[in-house]
Amino acid sequence: xxxxxxKTATKLADGRDxxxxxxxxxxxxxxxxxxxxxxxxxxxxFAPIVDEDGNEKPVTGPWMRLDPLTGEWVVMxxxxxxxxxxxxxxxxxxxPARPGAAYQDGEIPxxxxxxxxxxxxxxxxxVVPGQDREVVDLDGEEIWKTAPAAGRCEVICxxxxxxxxxxxxxxxxxxxxxxxxxxxxxxxxxxxxxxxVFCFExxxxxxxxxxxxxxxxxxxxxxxxxxxxxxxxxxxxxxxxTGGNLLADILAAELRSGRRxxxxxxxxxxxxxxxxRWPVEMHLAPKRDVKAIYELNDAEREDLAHIYLKMLAxxxxxxxxxxxxxxxxxxxxxxxxxxxxxxxxxxREDLRLHMQLHSVQRAPGKLKYLGGSESGMGAWISxxxxxxxxxxxxxxxxx
Amino acid sequence: xxxxxxKTATKLADGRDxxxxxxxxxxxxxxxxxxxxxxxxxxxxFAPIVDEDGNEKPVTGPWMRLDPLTGEWVVMxxxxxxxxxxxxxxxxxxxPARPGAAYQDGEIPxxxxxxxxxxxxxxxxxVVPGQDREVVDLDGEEIWKTAPAAGRCEVICxxxxxxxxxxxxxxxxxxxxxxxxxxxxxxxxxxxxxxxVFCFExxxxxxxxxxxxxxxxxxxxxxxxxxxxxxxxxxxxxxxxTGGNLLADILAAELRSGRRxxxxxxxxxxxxxxxxRWPVEMHLAPKRDVKAIYELNDAEREDLAHIYLKMLAxxxxxxxxxxxxxxxxxxxxxxxxxxxxxxxxxxREDLRLHMQLHSVQRAPGKLKYLGGSESGMGAWISxxxxxxxxxxxxxxxxx
Numbered sequence: 001x002x003x004x005x006x007k008t009a010t011k012l013a014d015g016r017d018x019x020x021x022x023x024x025x026x027x028x029x030x031x032x033x034x035x036x037x038x039x040x041x042x043x044x045x046f047a048p049i050v051d052e053d054g055n056e057k058p059v060t061g062p063w064m065r066l067d068p069l070t071g072e073w074v075v076m077x078x079x080x081x082x083x084x085x086x087x088x089x090x091x092x093x094x095x096p097a098r099p100g101a102a103y104q105d106g107e108i109p110x111x112x113x114x115x116x117x118x119x120x121x122x123x124x125x126x127v128v129p130g131q132d133r134e135v136v137d138l139d140g141e142e143i144w145k146t147a148p149a150a151g152r153c154e155v156i157c158x159x160x161x162x163x164x165x166x167x168x169x170x171x172x173x174x175x176x177x178x179x180x181x182x183x184x185x186x187x188x189x190x191x192x193x194x195x196x197v198f199c200f201e202x203x204x205x206x207x208x209x210x211x212x213x214x215x216x217x218x219x220x221x222x223x224x225x226x227x228x229x230x231x232x233x234x235x236x237x238x239x240x241x242t243g244g245n246l247l248a249d250i251l252a253a254e255l256r257s258g259r260r261x262x263x264x265x266x267x268x269x270x271x272x273x274x275x276x277r278w279p280v281e282m283h284l285a286p287k288r289d290v291k292a293i294y295e296l297n298d299a300e301r302e303d304l305a306h307i308y309l310k311m312l313a314x315x316x317x318x319x320x321x322x323x324x325x326x327x328x329x330x331x332x333x334x335x336x337x338x339x340x341x342x343x344x345x346x347x348r349e350d351l352r353l354h355m356q357l358h359s360v361q362r363a364p365g366k367l368k369y370l371g372g373s374e375s376g377m378g379a380w381i382s383x384x385x386x387x388x389x390x391x392x393x394x395x396x397x398x399x
Numbered sequence: 400x401x402x403x404x405x406k407t408a409t410k411l412a413d414g415r416d417x418x419x420x421x422x423x424x425x426x427x428x429x430x431x432x433x434x435x436x437x438x439x440x441x442x443x444x445f446a447p448i449v450d451e452d453g454n455e456k457p458v459t460g461p462w463m464r465l466d467p468l469t470g471e472w473v474v475m476x477x478x479x480x481x482x483x484x485x486x487x488x489x490x491x492x493x494x495p496a497r498p499g500a501a502y503q504d505g506e507i508p509x510x511x512x513x514x515x516x517x518x519x520x521x522x523x524x525x526v527v528p529g530q531d532r533e534v535v536d537l538d539g540e541e542i543w544k545t546a547p548a549a550g551r552c553e554v555i556c557x558x559x560x561x562x563x564x565x566x567x568x569x570x571x572x573x574x575x576x577x578x579x580x581x582x583x584x585x586x587x588x589x590x591x592x593x594x595x596v597f598c599f600e601x602x603x604x605x606x607x608x609x610x611x612x613x614x615x616x617x618x619x620x621x622x623x624x625x626x627x628x629x630x631x632x633x634x635x636x637x638x639x640x641t642g643g644n645l646l647a648d649i650l651a652a653e654l655r656s657g658r659r660x661x662x663x664x665x666x667x668x669x670x671x672x673x674x675x676r677w678p679v680e681m682h683l684a685p686k687r688d689v690k691a692i693y694e695l696n697d698a699e700r701e702d703l704a705h706i707y708l709k710m711l712a713x714x715x716x717x718x719x720x721x722x723x724x725x726x727x728x729x730x731x732x733x734x735x736x737x738x739x740x741x742x743x744x745x746x747r748e749d750l751r752l753h754m755q756l757h758s759v760q761r762a763p764g765k766l767k768y769l770g771g772s773e774s775g776m777g778a779w780i781s782x783x784x785x786x787x788x789x790x791x792x793x794x795x796x797x798x
Contacts, residue, residue, distance in 0.1 A: 075778070227469075234468060275464040338776065369607025372616065
């Protein structure tokens with residue numbers, strides 16, 4: 001980790017990990033705020049469940065099943081339905097603790113923080129200690145496989161303030177977020193059984209985000225995800241046919257063509273991919289062959305902090321809206337930001353780190369819905385072209 | 400075609416095909432209603448476009464690009480943005496023509512109909528006569544391929560009345576819809592370059608449907624869709640490993656297990672698949688090895704008309720809601736209904752006809768959104784289990 005960020009590890013009252021990432025040395029969360037530990041009366045999350053008759057039942061985690069039609073694991077996190085101790089609707093569980101409050105209704109014990117990462121309280125992927133991880137048949141049928149969804153789900157808060165987004169926080173804070181992504185990716189890749197680490201952000205109500213505090217998520221999957229499996233298959237085929245690395249060759253082609261490039265810096269290129277499928281879509285790739293965020297060097301991380309924020313700002317200028325009085329403003333777009341990192345293991349070589357951002361916003365007031373072609377057949381229909389998307393982004397980029 | 404249905408073919412004013420499927424012999428659309436032809440002053444859809452200076456430009460159709468990251472074709476139907484002559488917002492373009500109206504604002508010339516199928520006016524897939532169908536490089540780069548999206552998009556209206564859904568129309572009309580699906584699938588499979596015919600229905604505002612008239616769509620793709628390609632890969636692997644047909648073996652396992660079966664008739668089985676990924680999901684499969692709807696025999700079609708409507712009715716009883724006065728009712732769910740038919744050509748043998756229906760409704764007022772895990776990584780997380788879905792469906796089925 002860079003000297004610019006100090007990491008402090010602690011545990012929440014129910015045993016979950018929490019990590020502070022502080023971006024100035026004189027300010028240390030927990031120490032300064034005197035609340036490193038979680039004062040809530042939460043019981044250990046793996047303590048056996050006691051029923052009405054006093055009988056103990058072991059805690060069960062999420063499971064997953066292998067869909068024979070697609071060869072894809074589907075996680076079943078129905079245990080999340082039994083959520084208890086949910087914060088009141090007006091509370092923000094990602095806010096720093098209120099100073100002096102006797103009981104915390106939030107997740108973060110410190111009364112201030114810069115960037116904080118902690119295990120999700122209601123995870124879709126979780127390792128339950130002592131649970132056998134073996135893949136077994138379902139209903140005694142060989143055609144169906146089931147196994148514990150033994151991974152990990154973490155939440156990353158980008159800053160302490162509900163109202164301040166990443167662009168407003170600026171490049172110094174963004175750099176801390178990058179350090180946190182790097183740190184967590186490296187740590188989670190070491191966890192037993194983890195095949196792939198995914199840092200992402202769901203942003204906006206239109207894609208179902210209910211917490212408005214600026215935050216993202218980090219998933220450690222115990223399997224290679226369908227999209228990564230597809231890219232690996234393409235990358236392998238490309239290597240066998242041409243000897244080249246697929247992602248390197250796509251980036252080189254985008255730079256040669258130049259038609260859809262939004263920005264190019266010393267270390268990064270930002271572009272609309274030639275086969276963009278969403279109404280707004282951008283890919284951001286490092287020029288060097290890097291497999292994961294933690295392999296980025298200092299200069300690449302610094303460069304990324306700036307181009308990443310310019311990318312977000314451009315997305316939020318894509319659509320101009322006018323109110324009844326004729327006042328113009330921009331529409332903040334909902335988006336999904338996905339860091340594609342190479343999987344752990346032998347298939348690592350064929351992939352490269354890159355980011356894909358997409359929005360379902362087609363126009364002000366209009367969303368792209370996934371109808372039968374997309375959700376039934378996986379066949380995407382776009383109402384625009386990558387060149388039109390790029391033209392608009394270039395118009396507003398950096399302005 | 401069964402003797403029970405009479406098909407009448409005609410053309411719309413701009414040259415598109417339209418087919419009436421009438422389900423009682425004494426009632427023939429067009430003849431009885433004296434309006435077989437489209438009286439609208441629409442110009443031929445392939446007539447060259449004349450610009451302000453009088454220069455002629457040939458009409459261009461939708462294009463598609465092969466995404467090198469996924470190996471998937473993405474259709475770019477940006478020509479649809481230039482829609483003209485859209486009907487007024489309060490008009491229903493799928494309603495029968497108004498008797499005596501001088502100008503039609505709808506798509507159907509006859510003043511009444513039973514079931515009608517016609518080419519979509521703003522299709523995502525279209526063959527433009529004379530357009531070369533060759534796959535070519537984009538921007539001179541071998542890594543990107545582009546080609547005309549030379550397929551076909553048809554609309555199927557299930558009945559003449561805006562307010563009447565399929566369940567209310569009943570099995571006789573449903574049988575006519577099945578005949579129309581069968582007829583169109585068989586015809587479209589014969590079209591040059593068509594690899595796969597997809598009959599589907601997008602239902603409900605929650606998935607973006609703007610026309611409330613009961614209707615579905617039929618797409619003829621010039622490529623094998625990603626979902627079908629995935630199932631084919633799985634089916635081939637399954638055949639090589641076990642010698643069996645994947646879909647036959649899944650159906651047999653579901654019937655043996657019985658745990659998720661909703662209904663079983665002489666010819667069909669309705670079940671929640673063991674790895675269901677959506678909050679509500681049902682698969683409906685014929686017991687016989689059938690590749691496409693038109694291969695179903697008379698008894699299978701008759702049986703299907705009944706079980707299909709019972710399936711729709713059960714979906715619409717899945718969620719009970721209560722108003723402020725304490726009155727209970729059921730929530731009509733949004734859904735995507737997808738008929739999976741085997742593709743044209745050598746890979747046909749490994750697949751079988753079956754239907755998949757899914758809904759994004761998680762609970763009353765709550766939708767399943769595709770966040771980063773689903774839309775970024777293709778990794779589905781379900782908040783329920785297939786067994787819970789099946790239990791609820793069995794509770795309300797046939798009631």
